[in-house]
Amino acid sequence: MTTQPVGPELEEYQYGFIDKDVSVVRFAKGINRKVVEEISTMKSEPGWMTDFRLRSLEIFEQKAMPNWGGDLGDLNFDDITYYVKPSERQGKTWDEVPEEIKNTFDRLGIPEAERKFLAGVSAQYESEVVYHSMQKELSDLGVLFTDTDSALRDHPEIFKQYFGTVIPPEDNKFAALNSAVWSGGSFIYVPKGVRCEVPLQAYFRINSENMGQFERTLIIADEDSFIHYVEGCTAPIYSTNSLHSAVVEIMVKDRARARYTTIQNWAPNIYNLVTKRAVAHADATMEWIDGNFGSKLTMKYPAVYMVGPRAKGTILSIAVAGAGQHQDAGAKVVHAAPDCTSTIISKSISKHGGKVTYRGLAHFSPEAERSKSNIKCDTLILDDLSTSDTIPYNEIQNESVTLEHEATVSRVSEEQLFYLMSRGLAEEEATRMIIMGFIEPFTKELPMEYAVEMNRLIKFEMEGSIG
Amino acid sequence: MASIRVKALTELTTGTMARVAVEEEDILLVHLEDGVFAVSDICSHARVSLSDGSLEGSTICCPKHGGKFDARTGCAIAFPAFTNLRKFPVSVRDGEIYVEVDE
Numbered sequence: 001m002t003t004q005p006v007g008p009e010l011e012e013y014q015y016g017f018i019d020k021d022v023s024v025v026r027f028a029k030g031i032n033r034k035v036v037e038e039i040s041t042m043k044s045e046p047g048w049m050t051d052f053r054l055r056s057l058e059i060f061e062q063k064a065m066p067n068w069g070g071d072l073g074d075l076n077f078d079d080i081t082y083y084v085k086p087s088e089r090q091g092k093t094w095d096e097v098p099e100e101i102k103n104t105f106d107r108l109g110i111p112e113a114e115r116k117f118l119a120g121v122s123a124q125y126e127s128e129v130v131y132h133s134m135q136k137e138l139s140d141l142g143v144l145f146t147d148t149d150s151a152l153r154d155h156p157e158i159f160k161q162y163f164g165t166v167i168p169p170e171d172n173k174f175a176a177l178n179s180a181v182w183s184g185g186s187f188i189y190v191p192k193g194v195r196c197e198v199p200l201q202a203y204f205r206i207n208s209e210n211m212g213q214f215e216r217t218l219i220i221a222d223e224d225s226f227i228h229y230v231e232g233c234t235a236p237i238y239s240t241n242s243l244h245s246a247v248v249e250i251m252v253k254d255r256a257r258a259r260y261t262t263i264q265n266w267a268p269n270i271y272n273l274v275t276k277r278a279v280a281h282a283d284a285t286m287e288w289i290d291g292n293f294g295s296k297l298t299m300k301y302p303a304v305y306m307v308g309p310r311a312k313g314t315i316l317s318i319a320v321a322g323a324g325q326h327q328d329a330g331a332k333v334v335h336a337a338p339d340c341t342s343t344i345i346s347k348s349i350s351k352h353g354g355k356v357t358y359r360g361l362a363h364f365s366p367e368a369e370r371s372k373s374n375i376k377c378d379t380l381i382l383d384d385l386s387t388s389d390t391i392p393y394n395e396i397q398n399e400s401v402t403l404e405h406e407a408t409v410s411r412v413s414e415e416q417l418f419y420l421m422s423r424g425l426a427e428e429e430a431t432r433m434i435i436m437g438f439i440e441p442f443t444k445e446l447p448m449e450y451a452v453e454m455n456r457l458i459k460f461e462m463e464g465s466i467g
Numbered sequence: 468m469a470s471i472r473v474k475a476l477t478e479l480t481t482g483t484m485a486r487v488a489v490e491e492e493d494i495l496l497v498h499l500e501d502g503v504f505a506v507s508d509i510c511s512h513a514r515v516s517l518s519d520g521s522l523e524g525s526t527i528c529c530p531k532h533g534g535k536f537d538a539r540t541g542c543a544i545a546f547p548a549f550t551n552l553r554k555f556p557v558s559v560r561d562g563e564i565y566v567e568v569d570e
Contacts, residue, residue, distance in 0.1 A: 166546050170533025279546065307549060336549045365550045 013294060014460060015108065016237035016267050019207050022100045023126065025085035029210065030078045033057060036180050039083050043149055043183075046156070056169035056179030063173040069359070070297040070326045075271050080212040080243055082181045084126035090147070091131045101125050108234065110203050117449055118230075119198035120145045124215055125205050127183040138196060144189040145200050148216045151187030158189060162220055166249035166277050166305075174273045178214045178247040185215030185246065190225040190256075199228040199261070199447060206235035206242055206270070217248040221256040221284075228259040230450065237267040241296065244270055250278035250286065254308065257285040261446065265457065266295040268325055274300045282308030282337070289445050290317040292329050293457060301359060303332035306340035306371075313342040318442045320461055321354030321386070330359040330391075335368035335401070344375040347439050350386035357388070362403055363395040370400050377407040380438050382431075432459060468556075468567045476562050479503065484527065484538070486518035490568050494555055497538040499525050505557045505566045506541040510534060511550035 025042070027035055036057050040050040065072055091097040094111050105111060105123050114121040120134030122145070129147035138145065144155060151159050169179035186202045206213050221227050235242060244266065252258045258278065266272050272295040278286040288302035304313030319327035333342035348356035358377045379388040390407045412434050420430035435458060436443075443451045473487040474496065484497040486508045495508035495517050508517050510529045520530040526544065527536045534548025541552035556567040 168533030168545065168547075170529070170531070171547060172532070277546075305546065305549060334549065367550075 013237055013267055015234035015265060017107070018236040019100050019104055021208065022098055023084045023086050023208070024088055025083070027081055027083045029081050031057070031080070031082055031177075031181065035082055039181055039183065045152065048160070049152060052164065052169075053180050056176045059169045060173060060176035060180055063176060065173060066299075069299045069328045069357075072271070072297070074241055075243065079210055079240070081208060081210055082212050082214070083183060084208055084211060085128050086125040086207075087128070087130050090129055092133060094131060097123075097131050101130055104205060104207070105131070105203065108203065108205070108232075113201065113449065117198065117447065118201050119196060120200040122147060122186050122202040123205070124184045124202065124213075126207060126211060127213065129184045134200070135198075141194045142191040143194060143196060144187065146187050148185040148187045148218060149183065151218070155187075155189070158220070159187070159218070162249070162251055163218055164249075166251065166279055167247050167275050172275060174245045175247055175275045178216060178245050178275070181212070182214045182216035182247065185217040186219070186229070187217070188219045188227060188229060190221045190227045192222045193224045195226040196228065197226070199230045201230040201232070204231065204233040204244075206244065208242075209238045210240050210242060212243040212245065215246050217246065219248075219250045219258060219260070221250070221252045221258045223253045223255055225253075225256045226258075228261065230261045230447070231263075233264045233266060235267045235270055238269050240269065242270050244272045244274070246274045246276075248274070248276040252278060252280045252284040252286050254281045255283045256281075257287075259287040259289065260302075261289040261450070263291040263293070263450065263454065264295070264298070265293045266298075268294055268296055268322070270295045272298040272300065274298075276300065277303040277305065278313075279305045279307055280311035280313055283310045284308060285312040285314070287314040288316070288331070289442070290315065290329070291442065291454065292317065292319040292327050293461065295325065295327070297326045297328065299328045301330045301332050301361070303334065303361075304342065305334045305336060306342065307336045309337045310339045311337060312340070315343070316345045316442055316445055318347045318349075318439050319356050320349045320458075321351070321356045322461070323352040323354060326355040326357070328357040328359060330357075332361040332363070333373055334361070334363045334365070335371035335373065336365045337367055338369040338371065340368060340371040342373045344373070344377075345441055346377040347442055348377070348379040348388060349382065349435065349438070350379070350388055351382035353385035355387045358390045358392070358407075360391070361393045361395070362405075364398050364401045364403070366397045368398045368401055371398070372402040373404070375403075375405045378438070379409045380435065381409065381411055469570045470558065470565045470567050472563050473566050474564045476503070476559055476564055479564065482522065484518060484522050486516060487566070489566055492568060494566055494568075495527065496557070496564060496566075497522065497525075497527065499538060503557050503559055503564055504538050505555040506536065506538065506552040510548065511543065511552055512548040
């Protein structure tokens, strides 16, 4: 492994190491009909999926780039490699994974985490899942946890029933792009009444320069079930841009509960343009725990569509933007049935000229009798160069609903600093402690092992943030 | 309710749809094998004209974000649409299509 020197515009990033290229298939740059057909042919997909991909490509080509959100001016679709196959086959043990790639995941701590506290792990490198395993106890209960390509092949009926139904390719330009060239991602089906008390995890690693990673995740929590899914992402630092554009669709059936925890820690040259949406049926609960670190630009707004009575949606997010970074993140809660309740807690930190934007939607349809939403957006700005915007959209079509929205923007207060420093803490330690307190509502929701990692990450991110 | 003539049946071939404006209301007429149906032309998701979309069998597909509606009932049947379209009573008399709207 080598480490590329980091340019002055990029802040330190601990996962920025680069592996040598071990790919077995690498497409030429650019996207066209032939690329899409070749991906589908190579994966031996059924005709309906090839047609779906080609229709999605047409939609992608027809849709204009978003004229809102972040600056996408440097994103050149012709300068991206859309498919890289890193190994000939998927490993069921880490020994079956090519050594170079295994070393990378070792360095990222995935096998260790798997041994300690996970019920299943999926590891995607470039375009394909290179390692996948799940505890036998879960498969005996009928839980399906596999990469999305295998799900299309091995569980075609359930796959076709749900795929593309929560986020159709017409939804937005990047959902269309993903639909055209998707590869990898996770597929989970939890049968009725089955509770997966131990989390399943997927880890996504981009290694190549000018690479596009387009994983596709589909989770179905059947009635009365529970699932906690955790995903992490990193990439090397290059001077050119890469693109991560995922689509995540989640169906939470009656009385089921799904929790989706993301810790995205992309290198500062990644455009992270992701569409995540869940549908919660009657008495179901959907929780997005969404941590956004790094990337050049993130545009991501996890959504919960509450379509059944008494459905619940929670979106708890944190976004940290440093030099040259823009986190345009937020949440969408759609109340489309009576007595639904939702909570959004958004914590943003900007430093060294970084920009954070909270962009959220709270929608109450005419059917949303007595539904309630509580939204709280807090921003901490650490210096004069950094900025923050809050852009809430509230659409209320029913008079019986309750919507509470609070937003605060603050700096690390002199008073708090003085208090802590008078107790003997150095300024940097005191600032870090204040920041840890600020994000505590987020970290306390993480599994303990991730909370420890998150605190370490925050500590690392905040180094040199004083003054 | 008022019954308003909106189009000659010959102007709307089977398997097609067209937008008409009635009493400041944009209405989408859909001609299926089993009759003519009328729903609101404005997508309940993002307020675009559904007449610019496509008709797949009896399903109206929104051109903007891919939401889908049942032409016979106005029911939303695919995300991101979730709110039903308003439905209007339709009758065909002497080769003319009439839509009933509030006066």
